[in-house]
Amino acid sequence: MAGVDVGGGGGKRKSLDSDVNMIPFIDLLLVTIAFLLITAVWSHMARLNADAQVPGTPRPDVEQEKVEPEKQLHIEMRSTDKFVLIWKQGGTTVNSIDVPRPPDSKAITKEGPVDLVRYPELAEKIGTEWKANGQHQNATDKKLDQCILHTDNKTEYKFIIAVIDAVYQVKRDMTLGGKTEKVPAFNVTFAVN
Amino acid sequence: MAIHQPGRVLMHHVPLKFVQEKATGHGKRAVAANLSLTSMIDFLLVTVIFLLMSFSASGELPVSQGVTLPKAENVMDMLDAPVVAVNGSQILVDGTPAGNTRSIEETDRLQRIDELFNLLKAKKELWKQTHPGKDFPAVVILQVDQNVKAVVVKSVFQTSAFAGYLNVSFMVGNIPRAGGGAQ
Numbered sequence: 001m002a003g004v005d006v007g008g009g010g011g012k013r014k015s016l017d018s019d020v021n022m023i024p025f026i027d028l029l030l031v032t033i034a035f036l037l038i039t040a041v042w043s044h045m046a047r048l049n050a051d052a053q054v055p056g057t058p059r060p061d062v063e064q065e066k067v068e069p070e071k072q073l074h075i076e077m078r079s080t081d082k083f084v085l086i087w088k089q090g091g092t093t094v095n096s097i098d099v100p101r102p103p104d105s106k107a108i109t110k111e112g113p114v115d116l117v118r119y120p121e122l123a124e125k126i127g128t129e130w131k132a133n134g135q136h137q138n139a140t141d142k143k144l145d146q147c148i149l150h151t152d153n154k155t156e157y158k159f160i161i162a163v164i165d166a167v168y169q170v171k172r173d174m175t176l177g178g179k180t181e182k183v184p185a186f187n188v189t190f191a192v193n
Numbered sequence: 194m195a196i197h198q199p200g201r202v203l204m205h206h207v208p209l210k211f212v213q214e215k216a217t218g219h220g221k222r223a224v225a226a227n228l229s230l231t232s233m234i235d236f237l238l239v240t241v242i243f244l245l246m247s248f249s250a251s252g253e254l255p256v257s258q259g260v261t262l263p264k265a266e267n268v269m270d271m272l273d274a275p276v277v278a279v280n281g282s283q284i285l286v287d288g289t290p291a292g293n294t295r296s297i298e299e300t301d302r303l304q305r306i307d308e309l310f311n312l313l314k315a316k317k318e319l320w321k322q323t324h325p326g327k328d329f330p331a332v333v334i335l336q337v338d339q340n341v342k343a344v345v346v347k348s349v350f351q352t353s354a355f356a357g358y359l360n361v362s363f364m365v366g367n368i369p370r371a372g373g374g375a376q
Contacts (some may be wrong), residue, residue: 047364
């Protein structure tokens, strides 16, 4: 048994040598290990957020405020060999660039049953475009720039996720409650057409 | 010089019986063995610290059968919300069937899925009844198989939005980043 020696004792006084009982300590450690092993999570799931902008019912009785439309980034992923990044303000196209899209065989890496798709070049280009055209770059600005994804009906979900992941790679500072943290620069939604 | 059988030669000159027994290899093993508590406690402490560091308080959502989730890097932590699972043929809301994907794929047109819409709407009403006076979070999590076609994903996305769930999250596997995990 382990003990702690705190100096000599004598006479009829209580001994200054006291033992620390290790058994409850070891019991506690074992119970903690058992609890943590049972509740352990080894596969980590996460989420990618998207915003569903659904227009409300038109209200003819309420006068609509005229607000200048914001610039929005449209990503066209219908073509098999390129992505098209288009900045639009209302119906006007402000800027458009093409980003080469790697063939699927190059973009996909097999990870067991999962086909991992990555577009690092697209992410880099979106970052450059946002720095040049993004409207909400100030840390005190609570709004995010809007990104609209255009895809054809046949595209598989894993490619959509890869593009959303590339969009969310672009980060900006945002001050919330006196604390500045990194948040995605864009809010992603789908085009209905 | 005589030839001797090889054997142990060390400590043979010590005239003590127990030393001779040890030297010739005939000593008995002690019946009671000591367990070193220090190393055992060290091991237990290291195990507890490792498990505590890998502990996740947010828990885990089970992935539906037949769904292989894609992976992403720039992700957020999971939250508690209704889960719409879409595998190769079925749509499920928290395990309850809410339509099938075949008809959407065959028509190849974006459409509102009525069963899904009704189930999500009912869930929304139930939440409002059980949480009176609170703002509805309007969050739904889509658990979609990696090979499902975009027309199905967009139909489910739009149906969720029409049912009042404007914050749609896509559940993915997390690729750990060099600088840390989920935000």
